[in-house]
Amino acid sequence: MGSCNVFATMVGSSRDCENMLNTVNGVMERVSEKVVNNGxxxxxxxxxxxxGWWETCSTPYLFQWCPQYLFQGCTVMVGWDASDCPYVYNVNRHGVQCKTKSKCCNxxxxxxxxxxxxDYFNDCNIKDQSSNELxxxxxxxxxxxxxxxxxxxxDICVFKVNKKEVQRYQQPVLEALCAHYDALASYLHKSMFFLFHTERYQYTHEHDVYVDKIFGEIFPEDYVENVVLKKGQEYTVRLVHFNxxxxxxxxxxRIENLERDVSPHLEAQMEQVGLEQYNKDAVLFGMPTQMLVAGLVNVLHV
Known part of the structure; x- marks a missing residue:
């Protein structure tokens, strides 16, 4: 916020959070310097x-809370007070939580x-780290x-907040996976990449539900879910998870589709499967490797 030394991120209902932050910023612009220093x-x-004011004014029925009228957002605020001590606050409809500088990464x-x-933090047992390591x-x-x-x-977006500047890291998921593949490789042994032609299979909610249904029918005992990582120029990239x-x-x-023609520029990296449910259109698939992920980024223009 421009009126005080506060940086904020938000999740949930972005409209609720944006309105709230605009209100906070407007109030801070009119208050004394002492308040701003402890912004x-x-x-x-x-x-x-x-x-609290928003929920009271938005509730249509007196003494009766309606979920659609509750404040659905959550905001994390970061900043320094007048004594140069850093603080992080979590603000939502349940109240305010506060954390200050600590030797532990929490x-x-x-x-x-x-x-x-x-899950990831607990699995990696991440504790004391330098700022760059964290x-x-x-x-x-x-x-x-x-x-x-x-x-x-x-995209993956991370802000490193210092007192005088904010550094922003932003990178598409597939590019980030390519750069950090070794650290994530052990988590991908139950997963495969599947590529669907973007033009033939538009990425909509209805199609997403349909894809989920089809994978459940093809792999009734093994399929868990799929995650769309990127909608590229040629393909929509899905990471499909099994149990x-x-x-x-x-x-x-691979054996069932040995006779299928493979796109020349993908021949060394991916197999090709024709699914009956997709009228035997080419649906590419491959085992996760760093080479494959690099190919998805560089060759498929995703």
Missing amino acids: IHSATRIASNYI GFVNGSSRYKVH LVSVIRTLLYASLFDRKSGG KPVDEIYEQL
């Missing part, structure tokens, strides 16, 4: 008051991927969440 504390109190996790984030760990954690959470994906290592599934698909 990280003042801003969170204003935000919490705004949420903090707040919000959004649909929060359980995946916790940045790499956060990037890899969000990458893991993007690979396994259907509501995540697209067991995919070596046997991959070999079965």
